[in-house]
Amino acid sequence: MDVSAVDPSLASQAWAALCAFPLSPSLWLLVFIGVFAGMAVGVLPGFGPPAAMALLFPLVYTLDPLPGISLLAGIFYGAKYGGAVTSILMGIPGEADAVATLFEGRPLALAGKAKQALAAATLASFTGGTLACLGMALLAPALSRAALFFGPSGRAAVMAGALALVAFTSPGGARRNLCMIFLGLALALPGMDPVYGTARLTFGSPLLSGGVELTALLLGLFGLGDLLNALLQPERRGPEQEAPAAPPLRRLSAAMAALRGTLLGFLTGLVPCGAGVTASFASHALEKRLSRHPEDFGRGAWEGLAGPEASNNAAAMASFAPLLLLGLPTNPIMAALLGALTVMGVVPGPSLPQEQPDFYQGFFFCLIIGNMLLLAMGLGLAGFWARLARLPFRLLWPVILLLCLTGSYVGADGLAGPVQCLAFGLLAVFLKRQGCSPAPLVLAFVLGPRLETHLLQTLFSYW
Amino acid sequence: MRLIVAFSPGSALDGAARALARGAEKELGVDIIVQNTASGAGTTAVAQLAKARADGSCLAACAGNALIFLPRRNPVSYDPLRDVEPLLVFGQASPVLVTRPDAPWRDMASFLEATRKSRGSMRIGIPGLGSPSHTALVMMTAKDPSLSWRFIPFGGPGEAETALLGGHVDAAASGALPRIRQGQLFPLMILAGTRPVTLPQVPTLADGGFADPGRGDASFFLLAPKNVPEETLNRLCAAFEKAAGSEDFLKTLEHFSVAPVLKAREEAKAFLSEAWAEEDATLKAAGLSR
Numbered sequence: 218m219d220v221s222a223v224d225p226s227l228a229s230q231a232w233a234a235l236c237a238f239p240l241s242p243s244l245w246l247l248v249f250i251g252v253f254a255g256m257a258v259g260v261l262p263g264f265g266p267p268a269a270m271a272l273l274f275p276l277v278y279t280l281d282p283l284p285g286i287s288l289l290a291g292i293f294y295g296a297k298y299g300g301a302v303t304s305i306l307m308g309i310p311g312e313a314d315a316v317a318t319l320f321e322g323r324p325l326a327l328a329g330k331a332k333q334a335l336a337a338a339t340l341a342s343f344t345g346g347t348l349a350c351l352g353m354a355l356l357a358p359a360l361s362r363a364a365l366f367f368g369p370s371g372r373a374a375v376m377a378g379a380l381a382l383v384a385f386t387s388p389g390g391a392r393r394n395l396c397m398i399f400l401g402l403a404l405a406l407p408g409m410d411p412v413y414g415t416a417r418l419t420f421g422s423p424l425l426s427g428g429v430e431l432t433a434l435l436l437g438l439f440g441l442g443d444l445l446n447a448l449l450q451p452e453r454r455g456p457e458q459e460a461p462a463a464p465p466l467r468r469l470s471a472a473m474a475a476l477r478g479t480l481l482g483f484l485t486g487l488v489p490c491g492a493g494v495t496a497s498f499a500s501h502a503l504e505k506r507l508s509r510h511p512e513d514f515g516r517g518a519w520e521g522l523a524g525p526e527a528s529n530n531a532a533a534m535a536s537f538a539p540l541l542l543l544g545l546p547t548n549p550i551m552a553a554l555l556g557a558l559t560v561m562g563v564v565p566g567p568s569l570p571q572e573q574p575d576f577y578q579g580f581f582f583c584l585i586i587g588n589m590l591l592l593a594m595g596l597g598l599a600g601f602w603a604r605l606a607r608l609p610f611r612l613l614w615p616v617i618l619l620l621c622l623t624g625s626y627v628g629a630d631g632l633a634g635p636v637q638c639l640a641f642g643l644l645a646v647f648l649k650r651q652g653c654s655p656a657p658l659v660l661a662f663v664l665g666p667r668l669e670t671h672l673l674q675t676l677f678s679y680w
Numbered sequence: 681m682r683l684i685v686a687f688s689p690g691s692a693l694d695g696a697a698r699a700l701a702r703g704a705e706k707e708l709g710v711d712i713i714v715q716n717t718a719s720g721a722g723t724t725a726v727a728q729l730a731k732a733r734a735d736g737s738c739l740a741a742c743a744g745n746a747l748i749f750l751p752r753r754n755p756v757s758y759d760p761l762r763d764v765e766p767l768l769v770f771g772q773a774s775p776v777l778v779t780r781p782d783a784p785w786r787d788m789a790s791f792l793e794a795t796r797k798s799r800g801s802m803r804i805g806i807p808g809l810g811s812p813s814h815t816a817l818v819m820m821t822a823k824d825p826s827l828s829w830r831f832i833p834f835g836g837p838g839e840a841e842t843a844l845l846g847g848h849v850d851a852a853a854s855g856a857l858p859r860i861r862q863g864q865l866f867p868l869m870i871l872a873g874t875r876p877v878t879l880p881q882v883p884t885l886a887d888g889g890f891a892d893p894g895r896g897d898a899s900f901f902l903l904a905p906k907n908v909p910e911e912t913l914n915r916l917c918a919a920f921e922k923a924a925g926s927e928d929f930l931k932t933l934e935h936f937s938v939a940p941v942l943k944a945r946e947e948a949k950a951f952l953s954e955a956w957a958e959e960d961a962t963l964k965a966a967g968l969s970r
Contacts, residue, residue, distance in 0.1 A: 368848030369832070409724045412833055413809060415754050416727070426731070426757075543842060544856075564858050670835070677832045678803055678848070 247284045248587045251291020256594065258292070259299015259311060261624070266296040266550055282561040283576050287583035289557060293550050294346065294533050294584075297493070298591055301338050301526060306331060306606045307617050309440030311624065313431060313663045314533075316656060317497035317525035319439060324517035328463035332603035337466075337519055338526045339595030341475040345527030346588040348476075349483045349534035354581035360487050364539050367488050369674035375488065376668045379495045383657045386502035388515050394657045397648075401661025402668075404429050411666045412673050424633045432628025433637035434662060436621040438655040441638055442645020444617050447610065449646060464513040467520075474504050474520035475527040482528030486535025494663050496532040497525035498656070534584060541565050541577065681712045684729055686722030686742035688836030691807065692854075692936035693900055696771050697741035699932035700902070703923025708916070718835045722746035722808065723756050726903065730758035734905045736912035740764075743773065743812060745897040747952060748959050750810045766952050767917050768902040769943035770924050771933050772895060774872040775813035775837075775854035776879065777804075778865040780844060783851075788869045788883050791851070792827060800828035805840030805849035809833045812898040813853035816871040819962075820890050841865065857937040872898055876937040891962070896955025899941060901948065917945050 251273075258269040269292050277285040300315035305322035318338060325334035352360075367375065384394040407418040408428020419425040478500040485496040504524040505514045514521050540551045544565035558565055563576060570577045621642075625634035648655055683701050687693040694716060701712040717725040722742045732738035747760035758764065777788075785791040795802050806814040814831060821827045834840040837854040844852040844865070851868065857878060859865045870876070870884045873892030885892055902920060904913060923929060924942050933940050943951055 365842065365846035368843055368846050370848075409727070411835075413754060415723075416757055423731075427728075543845075544838065544859075566859065566862060566864070568862060674832050674834070677830060 244284050244287065244583065245586060247280070247288045248291050248583055249590050251288040252295040252587050252590050253594070255292035255295020255297075256299040256302075256591070257295075259296035259301075260303050261299075261311070261620070266292050269296070270550065277557055282558065282563045283579045283583065285557060285561060286554060286563075286580060287587070289554055290537070290580075290584060291587045293554075294530060294587065295591060297529060297533050298339070298342055298595060301342065302335065302602055303620075305334050305338060306602055307440065307613070307620070308443045309617060309620060309624075310435050311432075312493075313435065313659060314493035314497055314529045316435065316439070316494070316659050317501045317529070318522065320501055320515065320525075320656065321518050321521035324515065325463050325519075325522065326603075326606050328517055329607075330463045330517070331606035332599050333466070334517075334522060335599040335602055336596055337471065337522055339592055339599065341471075341478065341523035341526040342530040342595070343588050343592040344472075344475045345479040345482055345529070345531035346534050346591075347585055348479045349486070349531035350581050350584045350588065352483055353535060353538055354578060360538065364487050364543060369671040369678065372488070373668055373671035373675055376495070376664045376671070379499055380657070380661055380664065380668075382502050383498050383660050386505055387654050387657050389652055389654045393651070393653045397653055397655065397657040398661040401658035402665045404434070404658070405662050405665025405669075411670045424636055427629065427633065429662070430625065430629035430634050430637055431663065433625035433634045434641050435659065436625050436628075437638040437641025438645045438648075438659065440617050440621040441642030442649070442655070444614055444621075445642050445646045446649055448614070463517040464510065464519070470508075471519040471523045474500075474524040477503065477507075478524035478527035479531045481524075482531030482533075483535045485528075486532035487538050493529040493532045493536075494660060496528040498660050500524040500528035530588075537580075537584070541569055541580070542567055681708070681710050681736075682738045683712050683714050684725045684738065684740040685714055685716050686718070686725035686740065686746055687807065688716055688718035688838060691836045691838065692771075692773050692856075692938050693741060693743055694836075695932055695936045696900055696929075696938055697902075699929045700741070700770055700920060700923050703926050703929055704916075704919045707919035707922050718808070722811075723750050723754065726760070726764060727757045729903055729905055730763040732905050734907040736904065736908050736916055738905065739767070739916070740903045741770075742901055742903060743897065744899040744901055744952075744955060745810055745812050745815065747901060748896045748955055749812075749815055749963075752959070752963070753810055761953060761956060763906055764903045765906055765908065765913070766901050766948040767904055767913070767945055768920050768924060769899050769941060769948045769951060770902060770920075770929075771900040771938040772872075772874075772941040773812060773854075773898045773900070773938055774870050774874055774876045774884075775807075775811075775816070775898070776857075776860065776867045776882065776937070777813070777817075777851055777853055777869045777871055778841070778844065778860065778867050779851045780847070781863060781866045783866065785868070786866075788888060791868050795829065796826050801830065802851070803830045803832055803849040805832050805834050805843045805852040807834060807837040807840055807854055811853075813871045815897055816885060816890075816892075817853060820885075820888075823890055857935065874939060876939060878934070878937050895941075896951070896959060899951070899955070900938070901952070913945075 254269050255266060258266060270289050273288060277289060297314055300311040301318045304310045304315040304319040305326050308319060308323045310316045310319050322334050322338060380398050384398055385391050387394050407425045410417050481500050482496040501521050501524060504520045505511050508520055536551060540555060563573060621638055622635045625638035628634050645655055683697060685694050685697045698714055701714055705712050717728060723746050725740050726742055726746045729738060729740035751760050785794050804817060832849055834843060840852040843849045853871060860867050867879060867882045870882050873884060873886050875884050921944055930940055
């Protein structure tokens with residue numbers, strides 16, 4: 218890219234952006250409502266952002282595009298943050314994005330550092346989100362073109378690369394992790410074929426007709442799995458007593474981890490291939506490789522918490538670029554946003570920044586405002602959340618069990634959810650005894666259908 | 681209430697269904713949650729609907745191909761004439777075959793010429809296997825054996841367009857009208873027998889001497905599961921019919937270049953069985969039936 222040609226437009230864009238800074242209190246209030254509602258649904262697994270957004274849609278249609286979309290967007294990243302809270306406190310990731318947060322966040326909470334872990338996650342998330350927004354406001358038109366270069370074969374390659382990266386960096390050794398990846402890919406197979414639309418491997422059972430439900434898999438493998446592990450080992454009264462002391466917080470290296478995570482998340486967010494999940498897993502793997510104390514990873518390394526948190530929030534922000542500049546939704550939530558935009562008369566496309574500069578620049582400022590509100594709320598509530606984590610295990614486990622079962626029921630919209638959740642809970646116990654980490658399985662499961670689709674598209678292209 | 685939409689967001693079906701849902705929401709006084717289930721060119725969505733609770737809390741919007749063409753090609757878990765109840769036909773798509781504005785071919789004739797020269801190595805992105813535009817193109821190759829393409833299935837027209845803009849396919853079946861207007865996509869041919877008023881200069885299938893693959897496949901159906909109480913159905917039908925007649929809805933159809941073909945419940949039901957019978961003859965003519 219010719220840098221000298223970009224600079225003047227950067228400066229003028231920055232100036233235009235500053236002029237567009239929204240000051241209206243009602244706008245701030247709507248962003249606050251969005252972020253707060255998102256955080257609330259984020260801490261209730263299963264009841265995800267799509268449901269909350271659907272509830273607010275009728276309100277949104279009565280608003281102007283900017284406040285309306287900012288409200289919906291607030292739900293989206295507020296919920297991502299809420300997912301991190303449950304990951305750290307209870308070990309139940311409500312969304313696949315929050316799994317990488319759990320690796321280090323959960324041990325920290327068990328070691329009694331829940332408040333600090335939440336604060337670190339909040340700060341990292343704020344850094345990732347804000348920097349990604351600024352990057353987007355200035356560079357997105359140029360960068361979103363990059364998304365076009367990734368065709369079916371490119372995307373399949375990125376996903377295969379992400380899986381390989383995780384296989385060779387996750388704890389447990391490459392052989393076990395590869396087994397987990399193939400198990401994850403196999404679990405993604407039952408249900409409807411993503412290309413041909415035919416039912417496969419369902420064995421005629423209604424429990425499998427919709428395939429394996431992601432919420433059930435996450436809640437089963439992590440929340441319920443931990444719980445069963447603790448309950449099946451009566452000599453240890455609860456997970457909190459087996460926790461080793463947390464490694465020391467090295468502020469500088471944690472900050473660097475957050476910055477690296479931001480860059481990684483920003484770039485993956487622009488390419489629609491499972492942005493948040495891929496970015497957070499990759500960031501965790503990267504930090505482990507770069508760390509001078511790799512032995513801390515899995516015991517509560519702060520770098521391994523900050524990196525993924527920054528990257529998944531950066532990816533969430535960056536995934537607005539394909540939506541606004543290409544009209545390409547990269548996940549169901551973006552799809553709902555696209556629908557809302559169309560209704561409100563905003564046509565996403567490369568000419569959006571020129572055609573509706575007020576909306577375009579204002580939107581990024583609303584994202585930044587939302588991130589600031591999230592930072593304030595996150596830091597303010599960290600003490601409150603952390604007190605929840607100090608509840609004795611005998612009070613906490615019924616809550617976790619309840620959240621797992623209801624969450625998976627809501628997620629699968631039927632009894633298939635809790636049944637699958639229980640099955641995955643037992644699988645998690647078995648995997649733990651075998652020394653396998655379920656994390657590569659989750660990544661493979663999430664990427665499986667997309668990898669399959671893009672692989673088939675590639676094969677159709679050449680053969 | 682839930683409305684399952686059989687195509688991915690940004691497609692004409694999705695736009696029309698969302699506009700319809702918004703109108704009906706006002707009539708019914710409940711929120712309608714729109715859910716996109718794009719896989720299997722729409723059959724997944726219909727299969728989900730056929731299994732849904734028959735209390736009127738779940739409806740589906742699909743293109744006719746999920747009811748007419750696809751069940752003949754693939755084993756599906758529902759019987760399109762028995763397991764679902766058509767409530768409304770709310771539009772008929774006229775997909776446009778598009779290419780990049782900088783592509784070497786400037787009209788349909790030169791595109792077909794290039795296709796013949798390439799001997800089947802040109803790629804067309806389609807919004808799903810067995811989607812109406814796919815059927816139309818396959819029938820072109822059946823009519824003229826010197827034509828052949830590689831069809832790359834995507835999750836919807838938006839994804840196919842993106843692949844086109846990135847240069848991963850040579851053409852995409854069904855381009856969105858706003859992008860054609862903005863000059864990002866160049867229209868080659870309308871893959872239907874009728875031309876939308878907004879693209880007067882683009883040739884249709886009939887102009888090129890090819891058969892129309894059937895208006896049934898390209899029609900948009902609103903479906904309910906079987907055995908929903910009659911009373912509920914009447915209430916829903918009244919609300920959705922009123923929504924389909926509204927100014928806003930018709931504007932949305934025009935925006936997505938969908939022909940405003942509206943058929944109420946009885947008519948829609950008759951139309952489905954008629955199109956089902958028509959399809960047999962068409963497919964046999966094209967050598968596509970199993």
